Amino acid sequence: xxxxxxxxxxxxxxxxxxxxxxxxxxxxxxxxxxxxxxxxxxxxxxxxxxxxxxxxxxxxxxxxxxxxxxxxxxxxxxxxxxxxxxxxxxxxxxxxxxxxxxxxxxxxxxxxxxxxxxxxxxxxxxxxxxxxxxxxxxxxxxxxxxxxxxxxxxxxxxxxxxxxxxxxxxxxxxxxxxxxxxxxxxxxxxxxxxxxxxxxxxxxxxxxxxxxxxxxxxxxxxxxxxxxxxxxxxxxxxxxxxxxxxxxxxxxxxxxxxxxxxxxxxxxxxxxxxxxxxxxxxxxxxxxxxxxxxxxxxxxxxxxxxxxxxxxxxxxxxxxxxxxxxxxxxxxxxxxxxxxxxxxxxxxxxxxxxxxxxxxxxxxxxxxxxxxxxxxxxxxxxxxxxxxxxxxxxxxxxxxxxxxxxx
Amino acid sequence: xxxxxxxxxxxxxxxxxxxxxxxxxxxxxxxxxxxxxxxxxxxxxxxxxxxxxxxxxxxxxxxxxxxxxxxxxxxxxxxxxxxxxxxxxxxxxxxxxxxxxxxxxxxxxxxxxxxxxxxxxxxxxxxxxxxxxxxxxxxxxxxxxxxxxxxxxxxxxxxxxxxxxxxxxxxxxxxxxxxxxxxxxxxxxxxxxxxxxxxxxxxxxxxxxxxxxxxxxxxxxxxxxxxxxxxxxxxxxxxxxxxxxxxxxxxxxxxxxxxxxxxxxxxxxxxxxxxxx
Numbered sequence: 001x002x003x004x005x006x007x008x009x010x011x012x013x014x015x016x017x018x019x020x021x022x023x024x025x026x027x028x029x030x031x032x033x034x035x036x037x038x039x040x041x042x043x044x045x046x047x048x049x050x051x052x053x054x055x056x057x058x059x060x061x062x063x064x065x066x067x068x069x070x071x072x073x074x075x076x077x078x079x080x081x082x083x084x085x086x087x088x089x090x091x092x093x094x095x096x097x098x099x100x101x102x103x104x105x106x107x108x109x110x111x112x113x114x115x116x117x118x119x120x121x122x123x124x125x126x127x128x129x130x131x132x133x134x135x136x137x138x139x140x141x142x143x144x145x146x147x148x149x150x151x152x153x154x155x156x157x158x159x160x161x162x163x164x165x166x167x168x169x170x171x172x173x174x175x176x177x178x179x180x181x182x183x184x185x186x187x188x189x190x191x192x193x194x195x196x197x198x199x200x201x202x203x204x205x206x207x208x209x210x211x212x213x214x215x216x217x218x219x220x221x222x223x224x225x226x227x228x229x230x231x232x233x234x235x236x237x238x239x240x241x242x243x244x245x246x247x248x249x250x251x252x253x254x255x256x257x258x259x260x261x262x263x264x265x266x267x268x269x270x271x272x273x274x275x276x277x278x279x280x281x282x283x284x285x286x287x288x289x290x291x292x293x294x295x296x297x298x299x300x301x302x303x304x305x306x307x308x309x310x311x312x313x314x315x316x317x318x319x320x321x322x323x324x325x326x327x328x329x330x331x332x333x334x335x336x337x338x339x340x341x342x343x344x345x346x347x348x349x350x351x352x353x354x355x356x357x358x359x360x361x362x363x364x365x366x367x368x369x370x371x372x373x374x375x376x377x378x379x380x381x382x383x384x385x386x387x388x389x390x391x392x393x394x395x396x397x398x399x400x401x402x403x404x405x406x407x
Numbered sequence: 408x409x410x411x412x413x414x415x416x417x418x419x420x421x422x423x424x425x426x427x428x429x430x431x432x433x434x435x436x437x438x439x440x441x442x443x444x445x446x447x448x449x450x451x452x453x454x455x456x457x458x459x460x461x462x463x464x465x466x467x468x469x470x471x472x473x474x475x476x477x478x479x480x481x482x483x484x485x486x487x488x489x490x491x492x493x494x495x496x497x498x499x500x501x502x503x504x505x506x507x508x509x510x511x512x513x514x515x516x517x518x519x520x521x522x523x524x525x526x527x528x529x530x531x532x533x534x535x536x537x538x539x540x541x542x543x544x545x546x547x548x549x550x551x552x553x554x555x556x557x558x559x560x561x562x563x564x565x566x567x568x569x570x571x572x573x574x575x576x577x578x579x580x581x582x583x584x585x586x587x588x589x590x591x592x593x594x595x596x597x598x599x600x601x602x603x604x605x606x607x608x609x610x611x612x613x614x615x616x617x618x619x620x621x622x623x624x625x626x627x628x629x630x631x632x633x634x635x636x637x638x639x640x641x642x643x644x645x646x647x648x649x650x651x652x653x654x655x656x657x658x659x660x661x662x663x664x665x666x667x668x669x670x671x672x673x674x675x676x677x678x679x680x681x682x683x684x
Contacts, residue, residue: 013682073681077525080418080678090410094523101520105452106445114445117438119524146452169410 002089003170003201004052004075009084011045011070011225044070046225047084052170057202059212059233061240062222068205070225072174075203090169090201093119104148108139108158111147115162129165136187137161157184164191171195173204208309209237209346209368237346238278241368260297261326261353261360265290266304266367279340280374281382287317287335289351291326297355299323302333305350306342306369314347323355339384344373418678422671432527439530439537446509446538461545465501469494469549472614482615487645491553495641496613498550499572502543503579503633504604509535510583511600514591514684521681528677529670532587536579554644562647571639571650574659578632581666584673591676591684611637632658 045067052058062068073079074086076094101118102111112133116126134143137158147155173192192215196202206212212219212233219236221228229239269286270279279285287304301324304317317335349367353360374382432439451457469490476482477489484492510532514521517531554561590596611633612620620628628634635658639650 073522074415076523077413077415078522079681080415082417084417086415087412088415089412101523103445103449105449110445110448114441117435117441118520118526120526121437123437123441 001054002051003054005087006048006050007085009045009048009074009081009086010043011074012082013042013044014039015042043225048227050220050227050230052201052203054201055199056218057196057204057216059216059219060203060205060222061209061212061219061237066222067225068222072172072205075172091120092170092172093166093168094172094174102147102155105146107146108143112162119166121166133161133165136164160188170201173202209240210309213237238370241346241370257359257361259361260295261291261293261300263289263291263351263353263361263363266349266351268369278370278372280372281340281343282374282384283340285337285340289333291333291353292330293326293328296326296328298325299355300326301354301356303352303354304335307348309346309348340371341382341384342371343380343382344371346370418675420671420675425671428674432529435527435530438526439534442530442534443537446534447541461542462549465497465546466549469497476614483619484616488557491557491645493614494550494553495644496637498543498546499575499637499640500608500611500613502539503575504608505542506536506539506579507583507586508600508604509539511586511590512597514587518684528680529584529673532583533580536583559645564643564647564649567643567650568640570655571636574655574662575636577666578662581662581669585669588673588676591680613637629654632661
């Protein structure tokens with residue numbers, strides 16, 4: 001029984017680009033009345049077919065521009081496909097975007113009605129669910145204040161609370177888990193888990209590979225509007241990670257970088273594994289950064305920054321604050337970690353060549369690092385440790401020395 | 408439990424899907440109702456006079472017109488006091504003009520909402536039409552007061568205001584759907600709208616009587632559906648006159664045609680509206 005079925009769906013956008021403001025070879029008169037737009041076609045999705053079974057949680061991952069948002073738009077009927085057919089059985093709603101329909105001049109309560117009916121509830125239903133929505137949001141007395149006076153957190157919380165009460169058959173989650181403060185995020189995750197247990201079909205679209213692995217039964221990988229692979233989330237995220245490990249993405253902070261040294265490639269290897277599988281906590285790891293130096297430079301520092309999926313810096317590999325002399329030509333920096341202290345999951349990687357305070361080259365989010373499930377652990381990090389168990393009594397157990405404060 | 412199955416396909420133009428569209432629209436009537444209410448309540452938020460503006464606006468406008476067209480320029484009204492002569496036509500005209508100008512900018516104004524959730528998009532322009540109708544009802548109270556003051560008595564022909572307003576509503580809906588879809592792609596419409604409405608008002612017997620139009624121009628003049636509607640409205644209330652039924656029927660036919668065609672066109676564009684807006 002399929003809840004969602006895509007059959008050879010394609011979506012073409014007409015990309016409209018504006019001319020640069022003045023073309024000197026034309027007369028001013030012509031410039032005023034010419035057609036300012038050029039059209040060119042852009043295929044956001046190309047011949048995509050997949051299905052989602054009832055009660056299944058499907059994750060969709062891919063780079064920016066891979067077509068994820070287009071799928072969201074098609075599923076929620078915001079736009080129509082150019083070719084192909086989509087079948088949706090049951091009520092579908094997306095979990096987060098509710099608050100974007102708020103009208104600032106209206107009070108929270110009025111907005112709950114407005115959004116509720118916009119997302120397909122009747123006024124009666126909204127009235128019945130109002131107490132639940134208020135309680136979930138924790139907005140309290142502010143409910144009768146115009147939402148333009150709300151903090152952004154309250155705004156989002158109220159939106160999420162409405163969404164949580166929509167009670168759809170199919171739930172569309174699009175980069176949702178960044179709402180509100182930590183307790184509220186827990187509330188949301190809890191809510192999603194509950195929906196999952198109650199047999200709702202879920203489509204989860206995210207950059208957060210770890211969350212996809214945690215939440216989904218199956219995953220799709222999109223690239224440039226095409227379906228690249230489909231399968232168990234672990235396999236698909238691994239494939240995604242492979243496709244990103246080459247330093248190819250244009251860096252965000254390209255402007256102002258001298259690029260006298262270019263970082264060209266990032267790779268990561270578990271030396272004790274011959275099958276090329278990812279590193280695991282507690283085992284060694286080798287990280288390599290290839291570079292090309294266009295001139296000889298002193299005091300150069302190579303850094304590899306590892307970020308949590310949420311974007312927080314987790315840790316750093318560095319060649320040391322003092323810096324080293326780098327000769328002209330190509331080369332490779334190799335970092336060896338005897339014991340990986342990262343917990344299982346996906347980490348985002350920045351690679352940089354710096355000469356403090358100057359940044360020579362910075363490759364922003366140029367790769368992902370995957371840490372597989374290992375023998376360990378709960379919590380955020382793995383601390384390398386050993387243990388021994390001491391049994392019996394008497395001389396084998398040495399009492400710790402006690403310092404008595406009062407004689 | 409059977410679930411509703413939606414099939415989404417590339418958009419195609421068809422008049423026959425109209426029934427389906429209307430059913431869907433009826434299912435979403437709660438949204439139309441809520442949006443209409445909010446349309447009105449938002450307008451008077453953070454204003455001291457609040458809903459009183461709904462009455463104050465037409466009254467002030469009326470005062471201006473009365474001074475200009477009965478004191479400065481003497482417009483012939485065939486014995487009817489100018490204030491009530493003008494107001495009885497301003498009422499349906501304001502419904503038309505405020506409904507149309509609101510609905511025209513309706514889609515781009517709700518871009519945020521439209522890019523996040525699907526609902527029948529015609530609800531947006533329609534909510535402006537309905538809100539304008541509520542304003543019309545409120546302002547009608549002023550007309551009733553004026554009629555009492557000047558001692559007008561209603562006759563059974565006053566019932567002709569109902570078909571007149573119905574025709575107007577159908578015509579307005581048709582035009583509003585057309586301009587709002589056009590505005591989504593070409594913002595020129597919204598810019599030209601105030602001028603267009605000004606012209607349209609002077610081509611409609613609002614501040615003067617239809618009888619003042621030279622006989623030779625009548626044929627052309629009557630092509631404007633608002634002529635028959637406004638004349639019917641005013642005549643039925645003030646003179647107890649029965650309207651030119653043929654003209655009104657013609658006008659209704661045109662309005663229905665306009666509404667049906669522009670609704671079908673609107674629905675055709677709707678599916679990919681968000682891509683071009």
